[in-house]
Amino acid sequence: MLLGLSPALARAQGRSSVPPPAHQAAIEQLYRGDYSRAERAFNNLLRGGIKTVQARWIDSICYHAMLGETYYLAGDNPSAMRQFDLALELYLANRTWLTTIEFRQDPRPDQSGPTHIAPWGASTRRPVASRITGGFLASIGRIDNNTQAQQGGVVQAAQFWPIDAVEVVRTTAWAVRRRAQLLGPLAAHDPLHKDVLESYSRGGVGPRGHWSQAWVELQWGVALAGSGRDDDALPHLQRAVLLGGKFDHALTGLALLAQGEIVMAKGDHAAAAALLGEASIAAYAYDDVSVIDEALRLGYVNHRLSGGGGPFPPLEEAGMWAERQQLDHVAARARVCRADELLAIRDLGVATKTLGRVGTGRNDIAGSPLGAQAARLRAMGRFLTGDTDGGYALLADTLDAQRRFSSRNLQIALTTQRFDTGGLSPRVASLVYPELLADPTPDEWGADPLDAIAVLTTDHRGALDRAIATAIGRRKIDEAIELVELAKRRRFFRSLPLGGRGAAVRRTLGAPPERLTSDERLERQGMRLGHPELAEASTSIRELAEGLRDEKTLFTADGLESDLLKRIKQLGAAVERRESLLPVAALAREQSTLGFPPHAPLEVLRERLADGQVAVVYHALGDEYYGFLLSKDDEHAWRVGTGAELSPELSDLLEAIAGGGQQKTWTYEELGSDAWLEPAERLSQRLLEGSRLDFSQVTSLVVVPDGLVWHAPFELLPVADSQETRLLIDETTVQSAPTLGLSLSDPRRGRQVRRTGVATRGVSREDEVDVAWEAYADRAPSPEPIVSGAPVSPTLLASLVDQLIVAIPSDLMPGSTGDWRPLPLAQSKGGELADWIRMPFGGPERLVLGGVHTAAQSMLKPSRRRGRSANAATRPGDELFFATCGLMASGARTAMLTRWPTEGEFDDELSAQFLLGTDRLPAAEAWRRSVLISRDARLNPRSEPRIDAGDADEELPEARHPFFWAGRLLIDDGGFLDAEDAETEASKAESP
Template sequence: MSSIRPINRARAILDLFRLEISSRSCARSAVGFAVTLLILTAGFFAPRSLHAQGTGNRTLPGDVYFAMFGPYYDGDYASCVRGFRDSARGGLVSIEGRWVDAICYHTMMGESYNQMGDLTNALDQYTSACKLFLAHRDWLLRVEFPPNIDAENNPRVAITWGAPTRPLKIGRFPEKFQVLFGRIDNQQAANQGGVIAPPSLRPVNVLEIARCIAVSIRRRGELMGPTCEHDPLTGQLVDALARRPGPPNHWAQCLVEIQYGLALASANKSVQAISELQRGLLAGGVLDHPLTSLALLELGRIAFDQEKYDVALTYFMEATYSAAWFDRFDVMEEAFRQAQMTHIISGQPGVFAPAVPASAWAKSKRLRTMNVTLLTGLAENLFVTGDLNNASATIGQARSNLGRGEALQGTMGCRINYQAARIQLAQGNNLGGGTSLVAALGYQRKASPGLFQIALADAMFTSGGVTERLADLLYANVLREPRPRDWQLDPLEVIAIQSTPHPIPMEHWFELALSRKELEKALEIADRIRRHRFHSVVPLGGRLLALRWVLQAPKELLDESAQLQRQDLLNRFAAYDALNQQATAARTALEQLPLLPPDDADQKKQLELFNQLGQVSTGQEHLLNQIALSRAAADQPFPPLRAVKDTQKDLPPGSLVLAFFQTSRNLHGFAFTNEQYAYFTLESPAKLKAEMMDLFKKLSLYDRNAAVPVEDLASDAWKTPAAAILKKLSNGAGAEDWAKYKELIIVPDSFLWYVPFEALPLPGSETGASLISHLNIRYAPTMSLVLGDRRGQKPLSKTAIVAGKILPREDERIAAAVAEQLATALPGSTVLTGNTVAPGSLLGTQFDRLVMLTDMEETDKLPFGWSPLQLDRGKPGANLSDWMTLPWGCPEQLVFPTFHSPAEYGLKRGGNGDEMFLTICGLMASGSRSMLLSRWRVGGRSTADFVREYSQELPHLPAADAHRRAITLLRGTSLDPREEGRLRAPATLEEFKPEHPFFWAGYMLVDSSAYVPREKAKPAAE
């Protein structure tokens, strides 16, 4: 196809054939005769092979193409992909390639893929359509448009669902126009040996091609989201359409104006887009045309995004009226869906009035997908207004009307499943609701625009398609924390994004910040990655957890926004508030009883209260599942997000934070105090891990139950790999550096969770003193939890002590004796053995401290499938996953010296640290803020004494001080080797001192309760 402006040039050449004609009508007849004469003559002499292939004089696109719209409106999208692809075989193909009619085939294949959730293929098709347009951007100049369009005087559409608010004057547009193909002047080609392209006129459905160009531009912007404005093709579309490639000063310019407006909107230029779209609404400034409804729909979307809901609703409804005249049922369907959502989000009372008559109209026209969309929206509307029975009947009708065809497996089926899940859960049908939700969420994860845009943004950065500055902005947008409006717009989409791990794009954002020397930002991004790592493995991507925290956590843990959300949720969901008051009353009554009531009456009362608390909490959880699927906003308070500067500002003098973060390529280290900040990269993480395994071997960590020869524990061979490890993890810090600090706070990652920092030798120490002998050491799962929260410690706390057998061959009397000693030292303590009156998830709300003196479960149950109470293991309500549910609030302090980790096998059985991180986050998400966990279990008198000394000081000292004090005392104590179940010693050995780190370096303190405002800080007790 020639790139000349063919209409103007053809008319200039045809002037040579014109006779002297006085009237304009006669002139047009003469022109037509001359064109026909030229075409016939050129066609007679032109070689047959140079004509367009395989199309004859049929209208483009052909009948096969239009025949697929029936199945499309019926929801047979997979069949439509095949059908539209087959129809492309009848498209126009010349020596210059495919013509613009192919835009239609690509666009409708894209629409079909889009409805099936195949966004990658959909975008490919829309992109191909846009590129074809750019290759033939002047195609409208070849169209023989009439100078004017008449108005439609015989209305054939009865609008039953409302009344237009703007003058609705419909144009009577022909289905096809004549388009000039080839060249009228082929002399130069003939003389110079070029290709001769004889002129010809073909009937073309110009308005359908123009519509498909507009649809592809719009859908491309919709799918690409914030990445679209940075894609080169978007700029090319804007530039091409800014030149107004259509007949000048002609009614057909409305087609270009709408396409231009959509291109501007996809380039995030909404103000200019609105102007162009409004200009193109009317052909010749008077008549609605086939693209008017699409422009109104886009204007409605822009107004909706600006939260101008009244304006948006008006535009959406006007789009349905105009679309009905031109049989644009796809636009009608989308406009109705957007209008229904606008009605709900804007808080309009009652049911969206047009829904019922519009559904009846769609049914009468046999427009299945439009009818189903209207019924699905109506079902949500009825549900929101409290009409549960009619909502259930309506969603059932929608499912029945959709049938079991292809549409059920696509976006439409997903929407039905999602609303069905909400309704079924509200009806108490948890099994049906869960099944529907699983189906909806499974589809949304593969069809999520948000996840698709994350991948697009990441690909733009890694391919060098955008600058680092723009990449940072894109990552910040697509990887943002959910905003209240995100929950308003599409809760299922937010849940899908939050519950789907996407670590690689987040890592790239982290590495981008490092490359730009934004070290603080990099550490904050690392915290977001850890946070996402936790949220992606808990139910609904952390949505339920967020609601529990917003509704139940102490106010000290919530910011102002979350506290306002609590009030709003309690006002909106009165049934939950009523149950919450019942739960509070039951907990208050239980607190008045001893943990183990001595008399039968109190035991019976306690059992009744726990049963009541369990029933009420179950009811609250059922309501939370319903709220979670609603459009209600709830921030995610845990793990918190905190700026590095804020953490530094509140960090006490003398405290050093070492935060590590492992990516797929490197292991990164960050070190900061209240005044300084440093970053370093750890070379060869694999070598570091090998040194760790060597350290564990020299610490005699082979098997969790193996006896260790006393001779092995007399060796100092472990100090060599330990010193090398500390040198790497501290970036070569020397003795003078460590002398500045009184506290070390570590934020581990990956296998560094197993490193016993307590045992690592202090550089420059002549005696080989360990770090714990010089400073306090504690750990935090994220940088934002380094300082912990502002909850005050209860003056009178309750302690539960679980006594049993720590080692398989150990005498239970040791643990029992220690338990009694500890109970005596800690006022308010109760020793628990045997069966419990309630599962740990309920019982744990009645004490503030839990001390474990019995063996715990294997690591294969981590992170959430093990029982923190142990006495109820294997029973309902026992696992950590149950502790994270209501009633919220597990013990604030946990002492687990029998916890197991892969370190006790020397990492020979693997271990990437995730089970430690997730377990700790799970415990803290349940309300705990201080945990003593063992990396390897020792048992015996040494463990018993350590636990006693540590626990009895918790009411009086910060946990880190108590931890260090207990280790110091243990190392100076003389023990009987016969009371150490894991020690193999000669019978002649009567006592020994547990100075070897095997006995004390495995106790890891994870603590976020050590926060004290700097101005009130007091020195820790010796």
């Protein structure tokens, strides 16, 4: 094909420069917030772009890049990625285009004077602005086409086009930078990004020794920064600031912006403030609205992260300038930042007025990420005015939108997609997944709390499963255990309205100092200063609760005295006040740690294990169950089996020991049978065969269950390789926890029990004895009856005791976690698990919940009942995970729950023996002692409603059958120290 055999100068052909004026007009539409029109305009430019024989030309780099930016600002990250991909693919196809430029003049000082001084400040760099006159010409095609003509190839004569070379460089650098931001940690492993970076490192991109090398340095610097090579990037970006080492130029602002981002990430907020301020000033001189907008955004975040008091200086002037220029997007940015400042000082009226001007008019801002930030602030305003329901409704919609807008969610999705299609190796996936799935850092909370909550409340189980499976496959068992721990914590976070952030704020302000880490104690100081009304409510709760706890007697059989009832209602009002204000702190730019469930590196957890203590962690990857063992000097993993394999074996054992329903009664013959041993041995092989445990060397077993394993009664499992039939509880202590961190979280001795609350069903006739009350009355310290009928939440009553015993039936079934009431008092409202989580700190550290019915009693058959829950559990066992997390979130350190209650005198006796032991023994030892003592006792059929008395002449059965003792689940944090050690730990916690 013959297109021409001789070069022709574009200026002789009357061609207009590219990109055409319509490109700049589209950029203006973009920053006016009219994203839809900008999108149409850039697509029109693409349709009219220059096309060579084989592809588009470099002018389309500009259109693709800015179309990508349009999608980015509108919140469509996948579409933005596609456009940035196309822009950079075009760059790579034309990587040497700068060498074809006809540079007609060197840059000269701009003698026109200070006509472009930013309204928000002047530069301190004493810059010398440059002027480049005469434009640029770039060639397409070949000057010598003889070889192609002779060999029959495609012949394209060289054509010269006037081109805005600066805009091509700017948009290329912008595409590199923004795409790397969207990719996050993936960028360093992304083939396209690596190709772009290599194109600069191997040279030949621009003319040697030429002043345009500053343009190359800019692109090279942002590519290095995108790969995480910040220290390598800085010298390139510094050389990009000046043309020929002398003059500011149209890309100076972008070079300074990229430097500011790097030093801000390093924590040098003073240097970042200077660089970002200079970036906005330099960008103003050359009408670069993109850099002005980014510099304002990053500058404001940097100002807040630095702890700088007062307003961010450029905001007011920059906002007014943007309004005069009708740049609604930039003006909205300034207004959102200003409203954020105003809410921080509780100037709600002006903040509301300021936000009222965001997202109005003929623009698309309301439905964009910027609009979501405005909605976050509006939700905070609703909370501050007491409209809690309205605040949560708006926040729910805003979080739905932010989950789509989130770059982190995009990065996790891309990582999974590339891993599944083979585009990401297991080695690289093992590097990227942990970084992407980690808890938000304090700086990330300070920079964008809305996005952090959105990520925490997004279901990333698929990504976590792949990360764990990859670690197992690479035999990185320590990494796998840490990821399993993360997966369990994330499961709990997803069940909470604020993704764990609200619980963190509640804990930071309300927990006793000895329960907080040093970081949390510093965060408490910051929150008290930033949210005095919330701190005041938390203080009121503590003072009211402590005053009530100091009362000699609170509860009597006749109920509460009127004065006490009044004070408890005041406590409830203080809790409601705190809860109405808590979302404000959660949504604010407060740095915080997600302290519950606690997280600690694996080596720290390993150090907390006592000699002879081992932890076994179970986790289901989809339907595949795995076990992980952690000891002082070892860790390994094994496959347990599928849920389909585990479920029938567990069901067989539960049927043999729990009887298959609440109506089942046991004959003496059944109670004397050991038919349950066979299914117990099968389940033991399923759960423990791959653990390589030598129980002769194990003194304490910590179990972290998952799914079905929550219903496995480990205490009765036969020990492998034993010469005789020995059950696990004969060999060692057994305790459980919902996460590994919670099982080894607090070595302190529990506080002294001053009051024990006892809630029972009472009696049905006046001549009957309250058997449960009698069991505890002489054995529990300072027992007081918690009776039904008080017009306050049962949770408030529970918060006033140190130890709580509940012998009232309740149902904890799959899907009903949100409805479950740990203290189910009749004629009382409230007290569901969500209320329990909000309980004032200082409540019961030890709980015995003796009337809980779970799916184990029906051999894990699905319940027809479905309750309400923010994250309703549908898998048997998940309800126990959420329940135990909720109990421990409120301060419980030990909790004894029944999977099935036996409902008789022995049930209460077993609990009483356990509580007697906890005064001088760790909870797991006290529980083992209780079982070993009590199971040899003779049962009284008259006091055991689940026993069929049969022939009165028969010998009374013993309580050795697991029905009577194996239905208990002991949850414990592992804490028990001598008094001297406990005092030392407390003194450490008091120091800042």
